[in-house]
Amino acid sequence: ESGSGKSVTNKTIMGILPKSARIESGSILYEGEDLTKISEDEFHNIRGNKIGMIFQDPLSSLNPIMKIGKQITEEMIINGNHLKNYYSSLISEEFIAYKNDLRLKQLLEAERKAAKKDKSKPFDASSFAKRKEELCQKIKEDKIALAQKKKEARALVSEKKKDIASRHIGAVKKILSGQGSLKEKYDAFLLEHRRALGEKRVTHKEAKERALKIMAEVGIPDPERRFYQYPFEFSGGMRQRIVIAIALISEPDILICDEPTTALDVTIQAQILELINKLKKDHDMSVIFITHDLGVVANMADRVAVMYAGKICEYGTEKEIFFDPRHPYTWALLASVPDIDSKEKLEAIPGTPPDMIYPPEGDAFALRNRFALGVDFKYEPPFFQISPTHFVASWLEYQDAPEVIPPKIVTERIRRALKDEEALNHEKRKRK
Structure with a gap:
């Protein structure tokens, strides 16, 4: 459904969240x-x-x-400087280590400020000072390693530039001293110039x-x-x-x-x-x-993740999600989709997704879930493993939970789909 957090999750992967957004964990x-x-x-x-x-x-x-x-x-022209990219690739490991440790220092400082504001939790100043000292030492080492790597990288890039220039001069001399008309030599020179330029960017x-x-x-x-x-x-x-x-x-x-x-x-x-x-x-x-x-x-x-209220509630292969769904929200989604063969009335999901500024206690889907258990309103369910590739966050999969049968419209669709697949496979075997 809209508001489940699909786009926000992927914008986070891309690093294009608005400035007001905050990643808490x-x-x-x-x-x-x-x-x-x-x-x-x-x-x-x-x-x-x-x-x-x-x-x-x-x-x-x-x-x-x-x-x-x-x-x-x-994008190709802006990021197409081959020599610059070569230099960046040579120093990338040391550069990333240095930047990551700087970021950890910023997070540590933010943690200290947050702890000082929150008087309800004790702040261990000695532990903080020790962690900060270790991190500062690590940053110092990273900086030295990065400076050394930059020096080596500059030397390698300089060598590569000289090699390109040397080959270009050699090729031009060969063109000028060779046989052919002035126009042919000029055309050959243009090709060589483009080739040499293409090695740089x-x-x-x-x-x-x-x-x-x-x-x-x-x-x-x-x-x-x-x-x-x-x-x-x-x-x-x-x-x-x-x-x-x-x-x-x-x-x-x-x-x-x-x-x-x-x-x-x-x-x-x-x-x-x-x-x-x-x-x-x-x-x-x-x-x-x-x-x-x-x-x-x-x-x-190939694999499907069903999301609700900012979290994945069921994850598995395409066959597992469609032929063996386990989460009540997945059942509700499947039951609400029109189907040519369905005779049952489509089931709409009652209510609306919760406001995640004030997330509900327990399972976020509990208030809209007609199969909800008492525990759903108190505790958020962990992931239960159904198979090596199939996971579901629902208390219905807990060992002491009562057995619940999915809605009839869902079981009927699965039965028909399996029957159709079996008939298709049988037809394929006959053709072979």
């Missing part, structure tokens, strides 16, 4: 780093480059007064070639002409394809899709979903797909 681990603790400088290396994002409304994601081609190539020509290739890949017809057009000259579906092209230009490891088909009509939705599935396989990347539509989930997902 938890962590987001990516490549050994906690994304909730890293600096904005470090996020520049991750956001867009390693984790891309597609938003709901493509029109609000694009600059209306900038040509499409420039919007696609902009992404050129506008390279960026355009890459953009045209991506535009063709996402299904934009006549990319050469479309490259010079403005967003208003594209349909809704084509604008969303442009947004996908911008997200893919840096070859991210993870692509976050925040309801990318909501603002599109049904036929275009199907095309965009098919495109995302194809790109996922072609680019070997992970996709985090946010949606209200369970039909989309069934066609897109």
